[in-house]
Structure formats: C-alpha cells, structure tokens
Amino acid sequence: MNKIGKQTIQFSSPPYILETSSIVGPKEAQGPLAKYFDQCLEDEFWGEKTWEKAESKIIKENVNSVIAKSCIPSQNIDYCFAGDLLNQCISSSFGLREINIPFFGIFGACSTFVEGMSLGSIFIDSGAAKNVLCATSSHFCSAEKQFRFPLELGNQRPPTAQWTVTGSGAAILSNTNLDKVCPQVTYITPGKIVDMGVKDANNMGAAMAPAALDTLITHLQDTGRKPSYYDAIITGDLGYVGKEILTEMAETQGYNIKNNYNDCGVLIFDKNAQDTHAGGSGCGCVGSVFSGYFYKKLKEKSINRLLLIATGALMNSTSSQQGESIPGIAHAIAIENLVFGDGGKKQDFGNK
Amino acid sequence: MNKIGKQTIQFSSPPYILETSSIVGPKEAQGPLAKYFDQCLEDEFWGEKTWEKAESKIIKENVNSVIAKSCIPSQNIDYCFAGDLLNQCISSSFGLREINIPFFGIFGACSTFVEGMSLGSIFIDSGAAKNVLCATSSHFCSAEKQFRFPLELGNQRPPTAQWTVTGSGAAILSNTNLDKVCPQVTYITPGKIVDMGVKDANNMGAAMAPAALDTLITHLQDTGRKPSYYDAIITGDLGYVGKEILTEMAETQGYNIKNNYNDCGVLIFDKNAQDTHAGGSGCGCVGSVFSGYFYKKLKEKSINRLLLIATGALMNSTSSQQGESIPGIAHAIAIENLVFGDGGKKQDFGNK
Numbered sequence: 001m002n003k004i005g006k007q008t009i010q011f012s013s014p015p016y017i018l019e020t021s022s023i024v025g026p027k028e029a030q031g032p033l034a035k036y037f038d039q040c041l042e043d044e045f046w047g048e049k050t051w052e053k054a055e056s057k058i059i060k061e062n063v064n065s066v067i068a069k070s071c072i073p074s075q076n077i078d079y080c081f082a083g084d085l086l087n088q089c090i091s092s093s094f095g096l097r098e099i100n101i102p103f104f105g106i107f108g109a110c111s112t113f114v115e116g117m118s119l120g121s122i123f124i125d126s127g128a129a130k131n132v133l134c135a136t137s138s139h140f141c142s143a144e145k146q147f148r149f150p151l152e153l154g155n156q157r158p159p160t161a162q163w164t165v166t167g168s169g170a171a172i173l174s175n176t177n178l179d180k181v182c183p184q185v186t187y188i189t190p191g192k193i194v195d196m197g198v199k200d201a202n203n204m205g206a207a208m209a210p211a212a213l214d215t216l217i218t219h220l221q222d223t224g225r226k227p228s229y230y231d232a233i234i235t236g237d238l239g240y241v242g243k244e245i246l247t248e249m250a251e252t253q254g255y256n257i258k259n260n261y262n263d264c265g266v267l268i269f270d271k272n273a274q275d276t277h278a279g280g281s282g283c284g285c286v287g288s289v290f291s292g293y294f295y296k297k298l299k300e301k302s303i304n305r306l307l308l309i310a311t312g313a314l315m316n317s318t319s320s321q322q323g324e325s326i327p328g329i330a331h332a333i334a335i336e337n338l339v340f341g342d343g344g345k346k347q348d349f350g351n352k
Numbered sequence: 353m354n355k356i357g358k359q360t361i362q363f364s365s366p367p368y369i370l371e372t373s374s375i376v377g378p379k380e381a382q383g384p385l386a387k388y389f390d391q392c393l394e395d396e397f398w399g400e401k402t403w404e405k406a407e408s409k410i411i412k413e414n415v416n417s418v419i420a421k422s423c424i425p426s427q428n429i430d431y432c433f434a435g436d437l438l439n440q441c442i443s444s445s446f447g448l449r450e451i452n453i454p455f456f457g458i459f460g461a462c463s464t465f466v467e468g469m470s471l472g473s474i475f476i477d478s479g480a481a482k483n484v485l486c487a488t489s490s491h492f493c494s495a496e497k498q499f500r501f502p503l504e505l506g507n508q509r510p511p512t513a514q515w516t517v518t519g520s521g522a523a524i525l526s527n528t529n530l531d532k533v534c535p536q537v538t539y540i541t542p543g544k545i546v547d548m549g550v551k552d553a554n555n556m557g558a559a560m561a562p563a564a565l566d567t568l569i570t571h572l573q574d575t576g577r578k579p580s581y582y583d584a585i586i587t588g589d590l591g592y593v594g595k596e597i598l599t600e601m602a603e604t605q606g607y608n609i610k611n612n613y614n615d616c617g618v619l620i621f622d623k624n625a626q627d628t629h630a631g632g633s634g635c636g637c638v639g640s641v642f643s644g645y646f647y648k649k650l651k652e653k654s655i656n657r658l659l660l661i662a663t664g665a666l667m668n669s670t671s672s673q674q675g676e677s678i679p680g681i682a683h684a685i686a687i688e689n690l691v692f693g694d695g696g697k698k699q700d701f702g703n704k
Contacts, residue, residue, distance in 0.1 A: 001479055003450065003481060007431075007454045010658070050674055051646070052670060052674065078355060079542060083459060087439040087440070087670065088607065088666065088668040090439070090671050090676075091677050092669075093681075094666075094671065094679065095546065097546075097547045097679040098547075100544055101544065102461070102544050103543070103681060104458070104467060104470075104679075105439050105460045105467070105666070106456070106457065106459065107435060107440065107457040109440065109457075119456065120472060122480055122579070123479060126353060126478030127353055127478075127479070128355060128361050129356070174579070190454040190455070190456060192453065192454050194449075195449045195450075216481035277646065288582075313444065314440065315440065315442065315445075316438070316439040318404060318438075319404065319442050322402055324590040327445050329455060329457075
C-alpha cells in the first residue's frame with residue numbers, strides 16, 4: 001500500500017468485502033429501507049432485561065450472521081475490530097466476548113464502522129490478516145438514557161435532534177473473493193478531529209459537518225478524483241441538517257456534490273411518517289445502512305463506486321455539562337466494483 | 353510482515369520506538385519511579401476547573417512533549433492512535449483536537465496503550481505511515497468519579513482495589529531511527545476477550561489475569577520463545593493480586609515467569625508508604641511506566657528484550673449494576689534492542 005497526498009492510503013491489493021449483515025430495531029423496520037436488512041426486530045428488548053443487554057445481543061447475533069453468510073469458519077477470522085456508543089464500549093465487548101477472535105476495541109463515535117473497515121483493510125493489504133471482522137452497534141434506548149434524558153420523561157425533542165438507530169452492521173474483509181464477485185476497498189482517508197465550536201448536543205449534524213467536509217475535500221485532493229467520479233457519496237449520519245450544511249459548504253469550496261450525495265441518517269427513516277426529526281444517527285446507522293442497503297446495491301452493480309464517509313461526534317454528557325463544544329471526526333473509505341461478473345473483466349477506474 | 357501461529361504478527365522491518373514521554377500526577381511523583389518521568393504535577397487539577405479537563409491537558413501536553421523530543425515536525429506524523437478510560441474517550445478527543453493529525457480513537461480499557469502501539473506498528477511496517485503517535489491517559493479523580501464513588505464520600509477501599517494512575521504515556525513509532533539507537537517492535541500478539549466470571553469491580557487484577565495468561569502463552573507458543581528469552585515480562589496493571597494469580601497460573605501451565613516478571617501497577621507505587629492497596633491501574637499506568645521507566649532501561653541497555661502485556665477490564669458501571677461479570681483483554685508487544693550502539697552490530701535474537 002501507499003500513502004498518497006496528505007492522509008489517504010491506496011491499497012495495492014484492494015481488500016474484498018466478502019459479506020455483510022445487518023439487524024435493526026422495530027422503528028427501522030418501519031422505514032423505507034426495511035426490506036434490505038437481514039433481520040428486523042419486533043421490539044427494543046429482544047427478550048433481554050435491559051437495553052444494554054439487548055444491544056449486546058444485536059451485535060452478537062449480527063456477527064454470528066455475517067460469519068455464517070461468509071462461509072468462513074470463525075477460527076479463520078484473524079482479527080475483529082468493533083466498537084459502539086455505550087460507555088467503555090460494553091455493547092461490543094460483552095456481545096463479542098465469546099467469539100474467540102483477537103479483538104481490537106475502537107471508538108470513533110458514529111464513525112466507528114468506517115474506522116473499523118479502514119483498520120481492517122490495512123491488516124488485509126499488509127498481510128497481517130487474511131480475514132477480518134468489523135462490527136458496530138447502537139440502540140435508541142440505551143443511547144437516549146446515557147446521553148440525554150430518561151425515556152420515561154417523554155421529553156420533547158428539538159427539530160435538529162437526530163434519532164439513534166437501533167441496529168448493527170457487520171462486514172468481513174478478506175484478501176480473497178472466494179470466486180465471488182465482491183466490491184473492494186480501494187482507498188481510505190482517515191480523518192482529523194475538527195471542532196468548529198458547536199455546543200448543541202441536539203444538533204449533531206451541524207457539529208459533524210465540518211469534519212465531513214474536511215475529509216471529503218482531502219480525499220478528493222489526495223486521490224485527484226472529482227465528486228462526479230463516484231456513483232454515490234454517502235455520509236454516515238449527518239441527517240437533514242448536516243446534509244444541507246455539507247452540501248452548501250462543499251459548494252462554496254468548489255465541489256458540487258448535489259447530484260450524487262446522500263446520508264444514511266436521511267435514508268433510514270421516513271421523516272414525516274416516523275417523527276424522527278433530523279434523521280437517524282448512531283454507530284448502527286451507517287453500519288446497518290451500508291451492510292443492508294449499499295452493499296446489496298454494490299453487489300447488483302447499480303452502484304459501482306461508493307465513497308462512504310462516516311462521521312462521529314466525540315463528546316459525552318459530562319463534556320456538555322462542563323460547557324465544552326463538540327469535536328467531530330469523519331473517516332472515508334472508497335468502495336468499488338473493480339472486477340465484473342461477466343468474464344472477470346476489469347473496468348478502468350483511473351482517476352479521470 | 354507475517355502472521356505466525358495463532359494470533360501473532362512478526363514485523364519484517366521492526367518499527368523503531370523513536371521517542372517517548374510521560375507526565376504523572378502528584379501521587380505518582382511520590383512513588384519509586386518518580387525520577388524517570390518527564391514531568392510530575394503538583395496537583396490533580398493542573399490549573400483546570402475539572403478533573404476531566406485536567407486529564408485532557410495531561411495527554412495534550414504529553415503529546416506535545418513527545419513530538420518536541422522526537423524532533424519530528426507534527427505535520428510529518430501520519431496518524432495518531434489514542435484512547436482513555438473516560439466515557440466516549442473524551443480525554444483523548446478533547447486533548448488532541450488541535451494536533452491536526454488524522455486520528456484513530458481506540459478503546460481497550462487499560463490495555464489501550466499497547467493496542468495503540470500494536471496498530472501503529474502495523475501502519476509503519478506496512479508502509480501506510482512513516483511516523484505514528486500513540487498516546488493514552490488516565491486520572492485517579494475522573495476515574496473514581498466515573499467508575500466508583502464520588503471522592504467526597506471518602507469511601508473505604510478493599511485491599512484488592514487498585515489505584516488509578518494519574519498520568520499519560522506517549523510514544524512515536526517510526527520506520528527510521530534517524531541515526532539514533534532505538535528499541536524496536538518485533539512482534540505483537542493482540543489478545544482475545546477472556547471472561548472467567550469475576551464480578552468484583554474492586555478486584556480488577558483477578559478479572560484481567562486470565563486474559564494476560566492467554567496472551568502470554570499464545571505469544572510464547574506462536575514465537576517459539578521461552579519466558580527466559582525475555583529480560584523482562586511486564587504486565588500493565590494486574591497489581592499485586594493479579595500478578596500473583598498470573599505467576600501461579602503460568603506455573604501450572606508449565607511456564608516459569610518468577611524470575612523476570614513484574615507489573616507496572618506494582619512498580620509505580622510504594623504499597624506500604626502510599627496506601628495504594630493492590631497497586632496502580634488505568635491507561636496511564638502502563639503508558640507512563642513504559643514511556644518513563646522501561647523505555648529508558650531499553651535505551652541504556654539494562655533491558656534488551658521486553659515483553660509488554662497490557663491488560664484491560666472491558667466493563668462499565670452500568671454493566672456491574674446489571675450483574676454482569678468483567679471481561680478482560682490483554683495485548684502483548686515484544687520490544688527489543690536489535691542494533692547496538694557500538695558500530696551498529698546486530699545481535700542475534702533468534703528463537704533459541
């Protein structure tokens with residue numbers, strides 16, 4: 001692999017995304033992407049006594065699902081990268097304590113899924129691993145309880161507030177495609193922490209949009225690509241507010257992303273029918289929407305070049321109470337169909 | 353690099369640990385290792401209004417210190433790996449929000465320092481980066497407040513309880529030694545989550561010792577090395593209780609580590625004079641003791657082969673309240689003097 005430009009890594013043998021899996025909660029199951037998810041839960045507890053235990057079960061079962069779908073024995077998965085939003089990432093560590101795979105805990109708030117895919121890709125292309133597992137989760141109830149107010153209070157939510165997705169995304173990256181046609185990770189652009197001073201914990205989109213802009217522009221400059229190179233540029237969970245800010249800020253910097261840009265938090269809910277205000281958020285948002293929806297679109301070739309930019313707000317409730325602003329981060333990953341099914345023809349994906 | 357055995361990675365061009373830095377709090381400054389730390393603070397606030405802000409300042413200033421000592425301009429540091437014990441790792445993200453280096457947030461509880469060194473080494477040896485920064489911190493007051501009781505209560509602590517170190521460790525890994533004689537990272541053995549059912553949050557040593565044993569034995573089997581190969585086998589923060597458990601368990605498995613094994617949590621405090629019960633703990637424990645003490649011992653060649661095993665307890669206060677046990681994890685890293693100063697002679701470090 002090579003580092004190119006300021007902060008992008010180009011892979012020599014782009015890792016294959018061999019399989020993905022997604023599980024979502026009941027609200028997500030009523031949204032427009034419901035049919036794409038592997039499993040939709042009927043309630044937020046899934047037979048567990050607490051929301052935290054339910055979230056652990058979601059990531060655990062989703063990881064079991066992606067391993068089963070990949071047909072790779074779990075003992076052949078070299079390393080696991082996982083994280084979540086709960087304090088000390090207990091959803092991942094409790095959910096995955098029995099999988100018996102060497103474990104790297106990661107925390108990038110809602111950017112964690114792409115952070116894991118980035119680290120996993122480095123392991124694959126470097127030869128450190130043949131197969132790696134990446135997983136994240138979030139849960140509306142455990143997140144609200146931890147970051148905002150007890151749900152029992154029934155607090156009103158401002159229009160800029162986002163709705164934490166109950167769900168999990170999981171992917172297996174591999175140095176082989178096992179004769180399947182799989183999208184590949186061609187570039188990663190890990191992001192810097194960007195803090196523009198936004199302090200409103202009910203407006204995460206505004207807090208995270210500057211980080212997304214920084215990573216987007218850096219990625220384009222580092223790779224020499226234009227936004228139009230990509231069939232889709234997708235952010236993790238900027239929601240409606242952040243999406244508009246990013247689109248406008250990109251335009252003022254000379255990058256037109258109006259035609260091919262969207263956001264997982266916008267896509268996962270029906271804003272009007274579901275009362276979800278500014279859209280979805282959480283580690284499980286980009287995780288489940290990529291694993292459920294975009295991976296299938298890549299597989300069926302209706303999307304061939306995807307730039308996935310997951311954003312995270314690196315704060316906690318104590319920092320907000322102490323008057324701190326909300327630092328944002330965004331990690332980008334380019335996922336492309338390099339080999340097509342019809343005879344293995346390699347498409348020219350040069351940087352035009 | 354190569355993966356060898358079950359879960360160990362051997363580096364082709366072992367990354368150099370170019371420089372380290374350490375800052376500790378006032379209690380650590382009264383301990384037996386005081387003279388080895390770069391900076392000792394006079395109080396737990398360091399001019400800040402809260403313990404959380406003080407912890408952020410500690411990691412920030414420590415990172416500034418290691419960058420200054422390394423003489424590498426910060427724009428030449430490709431990526432940063434950092435994490436801490438605070439909810440959502442705010443010490444790292446707030447402390448390092450201005451460094452302008454692409455940032456990977458990691459969480460391995462008290463194992464975070466070695467987790468970061470492991471990931472950083474992969475980046476260096478793979479060519480993804482030329483220089484990386486690894487940093488962690490912990491703070492006695494912010495940790496007690498978050499994980500246990502308000503300090504103002506003056507609660508009694510059981511003899512098995514450990515004392516969270518106020519401090520930070522930071523290291524710069526590089527693909528070049530800049531003509532200096534530097535210890536190198538030769539192997540990493542990332543650990544699995546191990547949960548033996550220990551539920552006592554005041555006995556972390558017992559909860560983490562089985563993970564340390566698992567990683568230790570795996571490392572020795574994967575590399576074909578014996579415990580006696582190492583001048584020192586050092587765990588992160590098992591403390592007195594965990595150290596004794598690990599020593600005994602290793603012996604029952606046929607590994608004698610009595611002569612060359614010690615623990616950073618045991619070393620950092622004077623148990624009798626400082627009333628620290630089972631010893632030190634926290635991300636800052638192994639971070640500051642490695643960066644302050646062991647790095648200097650490696651540089652002066654009184655230790656040439658070090659196996660550093662950092663352990664973490666992957667729990668939070670909610671999981672304990674919900675009756676959960678405490679999963680442990682341990683990541684190991686082999687650090688060796690491969691090139692000696694007297695004419696650059698390479699010593700034979702074959703696996704005898």
